[in-house]
Amino acid sequence: MIYIKYADYNGQINENEMVLMSHDEFVNGGKDITNVPVCVTPDGNEPREVEYENGLE
Amino acid sequence: MPIYHDGKKMKPYRGYRKPVNVYYGDKKVAGWKNSTQTGNNLTFQTTYNDTADVVVKGKTLQKSEWVHKQGLLSQDSTIETITNPLSTYLIPFRCGSGTFDMSISGATNAKWLYNGTMYEVSRLQLTTEADEVVWLLTKGFGGSVTVSNSSVGQPIKLDLADLQGKITYRLDLSNCSNITGSLADLQGKITNTLILVNCSNITGSLADLQGKITYRLDLYNCSNITGSLADLQGKVTYLLDLYNCRKITGSLADLQGKVTYYLSLSNCSNITGSLADLQGKITYYLSLYNCSNITGVYTPVGAGVPTVTNLSNTGLSASDMDATLIAYANASKDNGTFTATGMTRTAESDTAVATLTGRGWTISGITKVEL
Numbered sequence: 001m002i003y004i005k006y007a008d009y010n011g012q013i014n015e016n017e018m019v020l021m022s023h024d025e026f027v028n029g030g031k032d033i034t035n036v037p038v039c040v041t042p043d044g045n046e047p048r049e050v051e052y053e054n055g056l057e
Numbered sequence: 058m059p060i061y062h063d064g065k066k067m068k069p070y071r072g073y074r075k076p077v078n079v080y081y082g083d084k085k086v087a088g089w090k091n092s093t094q095t096g097n098n099l100t101f102q103t104t105y106n107d108t109a110d111v112v113v114k115g116k117t118l119q120k121s122e123w124v125h126k127q128g129l130l131s132q133d134s135t136i137e138t139i140t141n142p143l144s145t146y147l148i149p150f151r152c153g154s155g156t157f158d159m160s161i162s163g164a165t166n167a168k169w170l171y172n173g174t175m176y177e178v179s180r181l182q183l184t185t186e187a188d189e190v191v192w193l194l195t196k197g198f199g200g201s202v203t204v205s206n207s208s209v210g211q212p213i214k215l216d217l218a219d220l221q222g223k224i225t226y227r228l229d230l231s232n233c234s235n236i237t238g239s240l241a242d243l244q245g246k247i248t249n250t251l252i253l254v255n256c257s258n259i260t261g262s263l264a265d266l267q268g269k270i271t272y273r274l275d276l277y278n279c280s281n282i283t284g285s286l287a288d289l290q291g292k293v294t295y296l297l298d299l300y301n302c303r304k305i306t307g308s309l310a311d312l313q314g315k316v317t318y319y320l321s322l323s324n325c326s327n328i329t330g331s332l333a334d335l336q337g338k339i340t341y342y343l344s345l346y347n348c349s350n351i352t353g354v355y356t357p358v359g360a361g362v363p364t365v366t367n368l369s370n371t372g373l374s375a376s377d378m379d380a381t382l383i384a385y386a387n388a389s390k391d392n393g394t395f396t397a398t399g400m401t402r403t404a405e406s407d408t409a410v411a412t413l414t415g416r417g418w419t420i421s422g423i424t425k426v427e428l
Contacts, residue, residue, distance in 0.1 A: 038425065
């Protein structure tokens with residue numbers, strides 16, 4: 001997945017892209033973006049990818 | 058090179074005195090052999106279910122004959138006191154090259170045998186060579202037998218049938234990717250935990266477990282397993298991981314709301330049901346991605362908010378997603394991850410997303426749509 005920062009979003013994204021924004025950006029306008037996948041993190045940084053799900057002891 | 062234990066030469070047997078051979082590489086280090094004697098009034102001792110072929114050689118004109126005698130099925134205890142010095146059960150763990158780290162508990166007088174050396178420890182840790190065998194020897198099994206593997210990636214070549222249906226409590230062969238056999242080989246005896254993570258050669262059906270497992274069932278990436286969630290009879294209470302077990306059928310309702318900590322059915326696209334069937338009890342991990350037939354709303358009850366949730370490519374509608382996000386926001390957990398790639402929501406859940414991300418959550422992959 002390729003993340004496009006909210007500040008760089010121009011209204012268009014490609015396949016396998018997602019708009020990335022912080023909580024503050026979501027509250028201050030980002031919530032109004034429609035028809036594109038969005039990732040909202042507390043600080044606007046990319047989320048940690050989980051490669052191997054089952055790591056339980 | 059015989060095997061010695063407490064200074065005494067050992068004789069390996071299986072079951073009721075059936076002799077077995079023990080090899081180191083291609084060299085026999087203990088076991089049985091054929092025996093020949095010549096003379097009068099001959100006696101063969103310490104035999105087992107044997108036959109004796111007698112050859113009578115006379116003069117040229119005397120008729121020779123063969124006499125075939127069937128031996129006794131059991132030994133005469135007056136010849137040798139019957140005490141098995143080694144074990145009643147032998148379980149072979151054919152090894153790969155690397156660290157062997159296996160534990161046994163709940164067995165009587167359990168020992169490990171490797172390379173002619175006996176180890177009287179519950180947990181054996183050593184470096185093995187490829188195609189050698191570590192033997193688990195035990196006099197018997199109690200009511201709560203546990204066998205567990207602690208070494209990631211050790212390519213043990215055990216067949217589940219080698220366990221002889223004697224593991225009754227917990228079996229963990231995680232990442233022993235070369236093991237073979239069927240769940241049926243466990244004979245429905247395991248009652249608490251079965252972990253066969255990445256044991257992709259294993260076959261059989263969930264029905265073979267006979268609804269006995271009550272705590273943890275982890276068949277992650279055992280893609281040949283068949284059966285239905287209904288076969289578990291609603292007994293699993295802590296963790297159920299059937300990731301990539303694509304042949305599994307059934308409904309979330311079959312779990313009877315019993316799973317409380319971890320549920321992964323990702324890539325099990327035949328499974329149906331509603332998130333409501335989970336009864337809001339899962340506290341840590343909920344992953345149902347690519348379960349396109351699952352719909353509905355997950356409403357946490359008490360502490361039942363999964364810290365990690367993945368509902369990507371499921372059958373949830375936008376309104377299902379709105380209701381689920383709102384229910385998560387109404388719970389008190391902070392700092393979680395909610396992923397739903399390929400899914401939609403509406404403005405109804407704007408406040409919920411803001412609330413959750415304000416409390417440390419990541420909400421990822423969802424497309425907001427206007428209805």
